[in-house]
Amino acid sequence: MNYRIIDKEKYYRKGVYRHFTEDCKCSVSMTARIDVTALAEWSKKNGKKFYLCFLYILSKVLNSRDDYRMAYLWQSDELICYDVINPTQYIFHEDTETCTPVYTVYSEDFDEFYANALADAEKAKEKREYLLDSEDHPNWFDASFISWLSYDSLNVELPDGYLYFLPIVNWGKYREENGRLMMPVTVRMNHAVADGYLIANVYRLLEKEINTFCK
DSSP states (O other): OOEEEOOTTTOTTHHHHHIIIIIOOOEEEEEEEEEOHHHHHHHHHTTOOHHHHHHHHHHHHHTSSGGGGEEEETTTTEEEEESOOEEEEEEEETTTTEEEEEEOOOOSSHHHHHHHHHHHHHHHHHHOSOOOOSSSOTTEEEEEEETTOOOSOOOOOOOTTOOOOSOEEEEEOOEEETTEEEEEEEEEEETTTOOHHHHHHHHHHHHHHHHHHHO
16 A cells, blocks of 8 residues: 655645635535446456446546545545555345445456456355455445446435545446446545546546447
């Protein structure tokens, strides 16, 4: 885990950061549908799990820009940017109706990431414990697949004043709309490090990366 400290006086969002860490501590959550037709077809054709393919693309997108790798160290009141952030996926146990967090290290190499994410998920099925360990996994972002519903809106709430900057991303079932497979994706970020443009940009980058990946 490596990171660099951001000089808050030279930070390009200095005024916004100050306002939303001192005057009005809040987060921003947005839900939109993205076209995953090509990715669903590619996954089926190549015998891959769709949600792990999407998890890889999501991880690649969030690692592509500093704004999505920001964090706050409350112990030292420092704004930092991680070199890399990794996804925390979740495995659902049908019999107990509970989830187990799965920590997977991000790799830009798809085959390596996919193999590791698949192996990590299989291990989690055996452990069957919640085992959420954010203290030992500080540069992991939350990535949760809600497989039972193609929802229209979702909101993740954190305690007021809690300066958690890493993205929290959820996505649901895709459904056919006008001949295309559209999937709901929800992105939650702290307003101190992200605004509407930066969150909307996640969706633009996802669709762009899906097209590149499937080619």
